[in-house]
Amino acid sequence: MHTVRESSLCHFRAVTVNDAALQPVTAPGLQDKAVALSDRVHWIGALDPTLRSFDIILKTANGTSYNAYVVRGSEGVAVIDTVKEGFSDVFFQRLESVTDYSEIKYIVLNHLEPDHSGALPELMRRAPQARLFISQRAQTMLKALLKHDAFEFTPVMTGDSISLGDRTLSFLHTPYLHWPDTQCTWLVEERVLFSGDVFGCHYCDARLFNDSVGDFRFSFEYYYAHIMRPFREFVVQALELIEPLDLHCIAPAHGPILRDRPKQYPAHYRRLSSPMLHSETGHEKTLLIFYISAYGSTARMAEAVYAAVSEVEGVRASMYDLEGGEVAPFVDLIEEADAILIGTPTINGDAVKPVWDLLSSLAVIPTRGKLAAVFGSYGWSGEAVRMVEERLRGLKMRVPVEGLRIKLIPTSEELAACDKFGHAIARELTGMQEDRIVEMA
Amino acid sequence: MAKAKVTFLDIGVTVMVPVGTRVIELSEKVGAGLIYGCREGDCGTCMMKVEEGWNNLSEPSVVEEKVLRENMAGKHCRLACQAQILGDIVVRPA
Numbered sequence: 001m002h003t004v005r006e007s008s009l010c011h012f013r014a015v016t017v018n019d020a021a022l023q024p025v026t027a028p029g030l031q032d033k034a035v036a037l038s039d040r041v042h043w044i045g046a047l048d049p050t051l052r053s054f055d056i057i058l059k060t061a062n063g064t065s066y067n068a069y070v071v072r073g074s075e076g077v078a079v080i081d082t083v084k085e086g087f088s089d090v091f092f093q094r095l096e097s098v099t100d101y102s103e104i105k106y107i108v109l110n111h112l113e114p115d116h117s118g119a120l121p122e123l124m125r126r127a128p129q130a131r132l133f134i135s136q137r138a139q140t141m142l143k144a145l146l147k148h149d150a151f152e153f154t155p156v157m158t159g160d161s162i163s164l165g166d167r168t169l170s171f172l173h174t175p176y177l178h179w180p181d182t183q184c185t186w187l188v189e190e191r192v193l194f195s196g197d198v199f200g201c202h203y204c205d206a207r208l209f210n211d212s213v214g215d216f217r218f219s220f221e222y223y224y225a226h227i228m229r230p231f232r233e234f235v236v237q238a239l240e241l242i243e244p245l246d247l248h249c250i251a252p253a254h255g256p257i258l259r260d261r262p263k264q265y266p267a268h269y270r271r272l273s274s275p276m277l278h279s280e281t282g283h284e285k286t287l288l289i290f291y292i293s294a295y296g297s298t299a300r301m302a303e304a305v306y307a308a309v310s311e312v313e314g315v316r317a318s319m320y321d322l323e324g325g326e327v328a329p330f331v332d333l334i335e336e337a338d339a340i341l342i343g344t345p346t347i348n349g350d351a352v353k354p355v356w357d358l359l360s361s362l363a364v365i366p367t368r369g370k371l372a373a374v375f376g377s378y379g380w381s382g383e384a385v386r387m388v389e390e391r392l393r394g395l396k397m398r399v400p401v402e403g404l405r406i407k408l409i410p411t412s413e414e415l416a417a418c419d420k421f422g423h424a425i426a427r428e429l430t431g432m433q434e435d436r437i438v439e440m441a
Numbered sequence: 442m443a444k445a446k447v448t449f450l451d452i453g454v455t456v457m458v459p460v461g462t463r464v465i466e467l468s469e470k471v472g473a474g475l476i477y478g479c480r481e482g483d484c485g486t487c488m489m490k491v492e493e494g495w496n497n498l499s500e501p502s503v504v505e506e507k508v509l510r511e512n513m514a515g516k517h518c519r520l521a522c523q524a525q526i527l528g529d530i531v532v533r534p535a
Contacts, residue, residue: 137511140483369474369534393469393476396486400452400472428452428472435453438471440462441444 032093034070035208037249037257038190040167042070044079044094046087049204058226061219063204066091066115067253069194070098071187073164076105079130080185080194081253085118092119092126101127106162108133108169110196111182112141116253121146133162135173138181156183158241174198174238176231184242191248197227198238199265200252211260219255224272229364235273242266275336285429287371288333289319291343292354297377297409302343304415305375308422309341314430322354327361334362339371339429342392344384346376351384359391372397373425375404375418382407401425445526449473450492450533464489464498464521464532474534480522485512487521488535497528 034042049063066083068091077099083091104127109117112134124130132153134142139155161170172184177198185194201223205213228235243266250258250265258265289306293299302319309317320330334340342359344351372392374385385403392399404421406414427433443460447467451474456467465487468475478486485508491498495517501509505523518535 136513139511140507368476396476396478398452398472398474398476400454431453433453435455438454438456440467440470441442441457441459 032090032097034094034098037069037192037251037259040072041187041190041192041251042072042094042098043208043251043257044068044070044091044098046083046090047204047206048084048087051202051204054202058202058223060202060204064202064254065204065208067200067251067255067257068116068119069251070095071164071167071169071190072099073167075163075165077103078106078108078162078164078169079104079123079127080108080251081110081116081196082119082123084115088119088122092122095123102129104130105164106131106133106169108185108194109138109142110135110185110194111179111253112138112145113179113197114145116196117142117145124151133171135171135175135181135183137175138183141179141181161188172238172241174234174241176234177238178227178231184238186245191246193242193245193247193250193262195242195250195252197253198242199250199258199269200254201256203255205256208257209260210256210258213256216256220268221272223254224269226364228269228272230366232273232366235269239266239270239273243270284314284316285338286336287315287317287339287341287426287429288337289317289341289343290322290330290355290358291319292322292345292352293343293377294345294347294352295409297406298343298345298375300410300415301375301377301404301406301418304410304418305341305343305422305425308419309426309429312423312426312430312432315426322358327357330358331361331365334367334370335365337370339373339425340392340397341372341425342374342388344374344376344388346378346382346384349381349383351376351388355384355388359388359395362395368396370397371425371429372399373401373403373421374399375406375421377406377408377410379408400428445497446529447526448493448531449475450531451475458526460527462526464519464524464526464530468521475521475532476534477522482508482520482523485509485514485520488512488514488518489521489524489532490515490535491517491519492531492533494528494530497526497530499523499525499527 034044045067047065051060051063054060069080071078107130133156136155156171158173168188170186174184182196201219203216203219207213247262250262291302306319344355374388376385382405385405389399389403401424448455454471465477478484
């Protein structure tokens with residue numbers, strides 16, 4: 001097993017019941033000890049201060065942490081999450097500083113991604129009597145990650161709970177935050193929410209607690225933007241479960257432990273899960289046309305389509321030249337749009353880079369079910385329209401109106417086809433299209 | 442060849458198709474809101490509610506049953522990438 005050492009620059013607090021002792025401790029002998037959240041709850045995670053990118057998609061300017069916890073009840077101990085495999089040694093050292101393996105009654109995994117399940121096989125080998133609890137959606141993932149069926153586990157749902165005697169763990173089903181398997185675990189008597197990736201961030205600071213660490217606000221919002229924003233509707237569903245809890249502390253799987261004013265974090269998620277740009281169009285459907293044009297032909301098509309969709313009652317259309325804008329604001333616009341139309345020429349058998357730049361930036365917003373269509377002028381082959389249609393379908397958008405391709409400069413008849421194309425899309429968008437029968441037999 | 446009639450309620454389109462076709466193939470072609478992820482019966486993205494003609498689809502496999510259970514599918518829900526059309530049906534995204 002590859003072992004990673006935490007940086008010697010990291011500062012640690014000793015195990016303590018008294019949370020008043022918040023000053024970082026640098027004594028090397030204390031570095032592999034657990035850290036107390038209370039006399040019954042300890043942090044046994046690992047710090048990874050040298051990590052500079054996470055899951056490829058996230059920058060981590062000062063590394064991250066893999067938080068895991070131990071809960072002690074009158075009738076046994078539960079371990080909540082583990083760490084990335086390379087950090088197993090320090091995880092087990094911290095675990096051993098507060099419990100014996102024979103005491104472990106339960107293991108709970110809130111999220112199976114390898115940075116949280118890496119030490120699971122070894123933990124189960126060391127504590128074979130422990131029962132493993134995962135979410136309903138985690139079952140097939142567990143087998144795929146660990147590559148054998150020998151593990152026994154119990155799937156749980158919202159409302160299920162397990163007892164440690166005088167301490168109770170209750171489960172909240174919070175899927176897609178950030179994988180389908182994710183769940184939260186609520187320690188009832190201590191009012192601690194072990195939230196998994198929710199309310200987490202990649203911010204490595206050995207002082208651990210939000211009232212002691214450096215300024216992690218950017219990291220928190222950056223993490224939300226890349227991990228949670230694509231699943232905004234699931235964030236809102238999860239908040240419905242979390243907001244009623246009388247939170248004393250949120251213990252996420254990455255970043256600072258949120259013991260100071262913990263309720264502000266669900267409130268902040270509530271704000272972040274609101275659309276970046278609020279719709280101001282009332283009951284009208286919003287349709288955005290993004291185009292780019294080398295010699296003006298695709299632009300003329302865009303203008304004709306724009307004029308057509310603007311004629312239809314109930315549609316609020318906007319048009320943008322990709323050449324004149326940055327991608328990020330367009331992504332914010334698309335998040336709230338009901339339909340997007342892409343106008344792209346074909347150059348060297350492909351759509352042009354600004355189009356792909358936009359379409360490769362949409363993974364951070366929900367696009368499922370949005371209406372989409374493509375048009376463009378071409379010189380001799382015209383592949384771009386079909387290629388972009390496939391990409392839009394890949395983003396789980398609906399593409400019911402076949403893309404419109406025009407060779408070189410559009411004629412008046414071809415501009416009439418743009419008008420017809422625009423009206424067809426507007427009818428789809430407003431639900432005014434007539435019921436159709438299509439023969440495919 | 443036997444034909445069947447598939448109606449996608451969300452877009453008001455009815456498609457006449459040969460028996461044996463999978464629902465997702467049609468949905469993709471007509472641009473209905475039934476969309477796919479893996480197309481292999483694993484991710485649950487293409488879950489659909491069968492409003493009429495529940496018995497006019499092929500029986501769900503053990504794997505599909507499991508995915509439907511894990512996704513907490515409601516009554517008369519199926520995976521569009523797995524269900525083959527045996528007779529007339531009316532569907533919409535779940």
